[in-house]
Each structure stands twice: as structure tokens, then as C-alpha cells.
Amino acid sequence: MSAGGPVKDDGAAAEAVARSMAYRFLSRAFLPAQGDPDRLTRGDEEALRVLRSVASGSGGASETVEAVARLLDAEAGSSLHEEYYRTFGHQISKDCPLYETQYGAGHVFQQAQQLADIAGFYRAFGLEVADGAGERVDHISLELEFMHVLTYREAYARLHHGAGRVAQLREAQQAFLRDHLSRWVPVLARLVRRRTDGLYRHLADLAAAWVAADAAALGLPATEEVDYRPDLSPDPAGSLPSCGMDPDAAPTRS
Template sequence: MIKTEHVHRARLYKLASLGFDRPDEQLIEAFECGEFERQLLESARALETEAADGTAGTEPSDRSRLVERAEAVADRCPSDSEEIDSLTDEYAARFGFENGGEISLYEIEYSPGTVLTSTDTLADLSGFYGAFGLEKRDGYRDRSDHLCLELEFCSHLALQTAYLYETEDETGIDVLESAQASFLEDHLGRWVPRFRETVDDGVAGGFYRELAATVDELVAADAKRFDVEPSVFPETPPAPTEQFLGGDEEGDFRCNGCGISSMPGQEPSTIPNAPRPDG
């Protein structure tokens, strides 16, 4: 049961990563055939069942909220070309740089840090990815703090945890669970609640608003699972020039740069086609 629990976690993080990326052929196909909706509901409900049975690391109430959110996302999944085109337009308007989207998908944009702490954040994220044999694909332009990359990383760790439970590698399990706890405490858990609030304020309703709520519930449930309490970023981070205007010598510049792929010599670590738990 524990193995399948982590496979379901991996699938939910993977689906969330796909959902918050710019709609592409893979996501559109998943919408059209109903797989996105089906797999999302299947995994959320499976985790709720395991929580009720006492085999999961969270309370049944946490999983019930996750199921409610997943059901709300499923209700708003586009299914035909017109609805998918509308969702693509909404993505561009809300998150896309080409239309001046005001909702950021980057951790640093929710942080009160200076240029130094922002650089440290990116270095820490790269350190997490590199420690597990991951790096960004060649030509991938988004920074390491992009939401989709952080969600993909959590999916990777959850799937590796499932594998180590299968092989009964207790040392490896400890390493992976410690890494997941640290990543939630230092990164996703700190800014996803702020991201959800921003989406709530900027999106009247629909798929993206419900997906943001689902991610928030998933991260909160996993923080409880791994017994961490992330210190959420303050509601309103300072503007990039605020410290200059106030006479402070340090500025808050945003760097540009940097999805994840295996390093040379490593096995690919993506999760193709969101594997089924019984696979």
C-alpha cells in the first residue's frame, strides 16, 4: 500500500506540473481523451482511501479536501477544441509573458529576498536537482524556481520513494523522505499558498483557480506527512526597487535563465504518460 501511495503522489505532482505549463500537444491529448481528469481523480481518491485505512501519513480530512479540489478541477477540464483554445488563451493572458500576464509562476517573485537571497534560492534549487541526477533540458529557458520544475521534482522524488519501498531500501527511503521534507519546507511550502491567493485574486474561476487550490492542498498534506511547517512568505513582497528608494544599498533584481532532464550518464527520470499504480 505504501508503494502505491507514493506512486499516486507522484502522479498528482506530475499532472499539476503539466497543468500549469503552457498547453501543448501532450496536455491537449490528455484533455481530449479524458485521461487528465480520470488520473487526477483516481489518484486523489486512492490517497483518501489509504488515509481512511490508516496507511497514509496524513489525516483523512486532509485527503478529503484534496479530493474535493481534484473533483473541482475535473469539472472544469476542457474537453473539446473550443474549450481548449479558450484555456490556451487564458494561460497566455494570466501567466504568459507575451500578453503581460500578471500572475508569476516563479518562486522568487513571491519572496521578500534581495538579489543575494534570490541567487541563493536558485543555487539551492539547482543543488536539489543535481543531487538526484537532474538538470534542465538543453534550451529550456525558464529559471530553476519555475512552479512546473518544482512540481516535477516532487513527482520524481515520490516515484523514486515508491521504487525504494518496493526494494525495501530503508537507507534510500530515509534519504528521499528527508529530501522531500526539506524541499517542501524550504521551497514549495513557502510560496504555493501565496501563489494560490494570487490566482484566486486574478482568476474569476475555472480550471487554473481550482488547480492552484489542488496544488496547495497537496503540498499542505505532504508537509504534514513529512512533519514540517514551512514558513510561508509574507503576503506582499517588496517591489524590486523598494530598497533602492529607501536608501538601502542592496537591490532585489530578478535573474533570468534557466524542464528537468537527466544528467549525462543518468537514466531518464521523467514520468511518461503518468504511470498507473498497478504498472
């Protein structure tokens, strides 16, 4: 097979689709709760199956998946709404922020550089945050959605494009996990544990376990985690032009 020919690896394509489902589920999980708990489970039973299969080798992670599934079945929309804002706040929480640049970047200019780096990853694949999304590029939901897009495109590339395109997408996944998600999501999970024993504690633990497992599957060594230092400026994007994923370029949120 030539380097430019289609890879046509159905098994690897199916695996990439499964990973994409898991990332989409986790991305939705950290959107502000709006009284609709079914938004997490609607059409995502397969995502939970994927997460269960990854967690099967770890007793703690397996228990976390089952706790998430159980609580999603039991939670009412109003209680989800209350827990979300009690845990993460109505603005940027100092206790467990959902924004990467609140972690480890002590100066507003360093935070601005990190925001630009994240936005650069998105733009490299023709993506930008949709107008009206109301979130910065470093929100955990958007970073997880970016991985959802990359893994979905990998699945398509394995069936329709050349090995070079697959390699490009895999390298981007490795880089984004290494430079971003792997460094701060485990810290977020630890902070959330201090705030709640409910659904969002288990979702944060699940996100940390999934990110670690996916990074290992991509051959990445353990990443040094950031130190959490509450920053002096709660909104480093305030002095930046907004980076606002386009619905025509990326999956829209439901």
C-alpha cells in the same frame, strides 16, 4: 532485516507511486497551455483519484478536485490557452508569478541564492533542467516535477533498495517541501483567485491543498509562508549561468 536490505513494503511503495502521479499531474497543469487540454487527463485518471482521496476529508478541497475534473472535460484547447496567458502572462507576471524567487526575496542576490539552492536540490539527485525547457529552476512546474521524481524513486527504493535509500529520499522530500513549495504555493493560490474564476484558480487551489496535505503526511509542521513583494528585477537568473531536468535523468514532459 538489515539496514541495507530491501524494504519490500508493497503498500508503502504503492502509496509513493500514487503521490508521484499526483505531483506529475500538478506539474503538467502549470505548463503553458498549447491547445491540448487532454495533456492533463491523458493517463492521469489515477492521479485525479488520488487527489480525490486526499481531499475527501475536506469539503472545500473535495469541491476543488471535482471542479478541476469538470472543467477539464468542458474546456477547449483555445480557451485554456487564453486563460493561461490571461492569468499568468506571456512573461513573468507581477500579479501571480509562477516562479518561487519572485516571492519573499527582495534583492536580486537573495533571489540568485535561492535559485542556486533549488538547482542544488536537483543536482544532488542527478537532475538538471533539460536543454530547451525554457524555464528557470524555480518554476512551479519544475519544482512539482522534482517531487514527482523523488516520490517515484522512493517507490522503486522500497522494492529494490535498502531502508537507507528510502530514508534519504523521504528526507529530501521533507526538506524541499519545507524550504520551498510549502512556503509559496499557498500564496500563489491566493493571488490566482484574484485573477480568474476558471480552471487555473481551481488548479492553484488544488496544488496548495495537495502540498499542505503531503507535507502534513510527512510529519512537517505548518510552514511560515512568504510575503509576496514584487521584485525589482523580473529575471534574477539573467546574471546566472542557466541550470539547464535532463531527459536521461528525469521523466520527459509529454
